[in-house]
Amino acid sequence: MLYGRETEQDQIRRMLDRAGDGASCALVIHGEAGMGKTALLEYAAEVAGPGRVLRTVGIESEMELAFGGLHQLLWPVTGRLEQLPEPQAAALKAAFGLSGEAVRDRFSLGTAVLTVLSQAAGGGPLLCVVDDSQWLDRASLDALAFAARRLHGEGVVMLFGVRDGVPGGQITGLPRLRLHGLGPAAVxxxxxxxxxxLSPYARDQIVEQAQGNPLALLELPAALTAEQRAGHLNPITLPAGLSSPSSRIQEAFQEQIRRLPDPTRAMLLVAAADDSGDLDLVLRASARFGATLEDLEPAEHAALVLLTEHTVAFRHPLVRSATYQNAALARRLAAHRALADALDGEPGSGKHVDRRAWHLAAATTGADEAVAAEMVGVAQRAGGRQGTASASAAYERAAQLTADSAGRARLLAAAAFTSAEAGQFHRTAALTDRINALALDPVMLADFARVRAIVELDRGSPGGAARILLECADRISRSADLAPVLTEAVQTAQSSGDGRLLAEVAARLPDSPEYARARAMTGPLDAVRDTMGRAPAGQGEAGFAERVLAGTYEQLFADHRAALDTAAACVRECRERDMVGWLHTALHLLAEARLSLGLYGEARAAAAEGLAVAEQFGRRHRETYLRATLATLAALQGDGDRCASLSGAALEYADAHGIELAAAHAHRALGLLALGLGHAGDALTHLEAARARLGHPALAAFLLPDLVEAAVRAGQRERAAEPVELLARWAQAADRPAALALSHRCRALTGPEGETEQHFTAALHLHDAETTQPFERARTELLYGEWLRRERRRTDARSRLRTALETFEALDAQPWATRARTELQASGEAPDPDSRPNALLGRLSPQEREVVRLAATGATNREIATRLFLSPRTVGHHLYRAFPKLGITTRTELAPLLGQDG
Structure with a gap:
């Protein structure tokens, strides 16, 4: 299977298709070693089919054997020699040693090759494959190139594979196709x-070193030890101690390096140990070994390195690997020491302090407290400027360099915690296994517990993670150390949905203002308002986990605009500080806030990005929540298949790992879909299943309005009684207009007949007081309009239903728009379905809708691709398919069509 070569494969298929119609063509496929030239040639042979391929391959040891390659290619058709004109037949026989004559006329030989190929293609298209042309004997290559340049209408395709940077194989006058490194998706x-x-961290290092080279992507991981595959890689150098790769390309590079003079090899090793490509630095460090610039000439002539006035670069990533791997340990240590000394003496060396420290660490064996201290400095600086992964590696190296057992435990704990922030969760787990928790002070014990909880959350269950944090809380007493532990205990316990576990967390929360939100989210609803009255107003200096908790509180208690602001700030901080371990959580919080505010397109973009990040780093726990969020968005738009698929995947994992809150969100998505489609019985089943998952009323509040409506519409009003009372208690605790409006709406559905209109009007008044939930306001209008129609107040009903329909259409909430339209028609008004912008969007696939929405804002294809995790080519494809469905021809027509300002 080929990766990332779709364009090249298409080109080859077209060439072979044209050959089927009698056309001929030739192509030189070239690139550096390992780029997949041979794989592409094999693909061409597969497409051409058995019996339609002639092939030869250059072999370095046979480069001096004249016409050896040509003989290999034409051997299957040598029986056709007698059909050739005499001069041509004689030339080929001489080339193959069949006549004992010498080849005197190269022109006749080239013409003979062309003629034989034309004859062989008489029964159908013919493919000629010439691989490793750089090692083909010159005589054969000249003859084949001669023929290739004269192909026209024979039905022959000739493909040459040539490795760049190797003497030989020059072919002029033919079209060329260079293979570049693979793109991120193909990698x-x-x-x-x-x-x-491969751990995510090791994977990132391999990707960086391979530079898109397919063979390097395969060979470098194969060379790693088990520990290195788990992520223990030095970020500045290739890892020491790799076993020698068995690939012939690596062996070839190593053989070339062994042939070089000692000073040249010394300079190459310094360059391989360095990560900057700074020629001046390499020269100054190499001077320690008596090497000079002139000593690089043999390596340059061998095309192993590329030099400019200021830089030195290895031609191929595996050259660097071969150089470093093939050197003895003592030489590697000396190279790093030389680089450290060179950086120490460099003008303005302060800016290179981190690189110098890494080289010192790489040059050090055994304990060295001074170097360990330097690595701690590296970690602290890295942690403050988008470098949590580097910080983790630096802490771990510092731990290896210290002889103090307690200090080593603290440093390993710091490494584990920062690796978790960086999303290196496999590495986090490995680090926690090496830590002696008994040697930790309270601060590090708290950090260690949080790391263990993260690992448990990913591999086990949120309940187990909460238990780890509570055990830690019982061992430490200082409030400053307790705060992050208990904060995360609240979140993990909530994820478990276990009311008793939440009560245990609540019992450990100190009675002080900084824990007000945590108590509100774990204690009884009746105490929420009193608790929050003592909450600190400012949260700017709070830790990141505390800010996430604040956003969660705001979302739980219907302060959706504040939740949006908090979530957006958290996402910005994750990006600015490179906190990928928290990014998916922050994006989930952002997606939920946007969902509550009716910003469905933006919510989908945040959730899709969050899911991609979570999948990249193996955060299955957060993946489950994000799939449930995307399922809810699909439900609102009436995309039943997508909703079922996403909810099913979320439920499967949530059930296996006790993630009850995520399971409740997935059930709610299915219930919301059924409710919108008018299947009240199915909706009630799903929503009651969601309610049963959650042991704390604040966690269940988000689904109660749906449950009440489903019960009433299913004719099961008695099953709505308890949810209505619980919703009223939650609304009183939240004390937000948005929450109180939902409570009044549900009272209107279930209360005494004489109070129905009073509750509906109160709900609408509250919706207007805090215009943050357009979808919920439209639902209130819809239910009010339905009641008015049943009361035979059709004029009043039409006004409510018309408003609801407009909002649902603007939100692209198709099932709900259909419900409103049906009711409006029943009230005596027939809306024009074709006058709605979102009716046009309904003709598009979900992916096309998102692309079109963003394109209407003026976003470029590349910007859209970044937002939706697509390629620019795919974006263009979606627009190409969408325009005819929308009845337009240019993207400038999108904004007016969708009612946007552009």
């Missing part, structure tokens, strides 16, 4: 399919 697919058991 990810190749590693996912072909390489197993």
């Amino acid at each position: 990810d697919a190749l590693l996912t399919d072909r390489v197993a058991a």
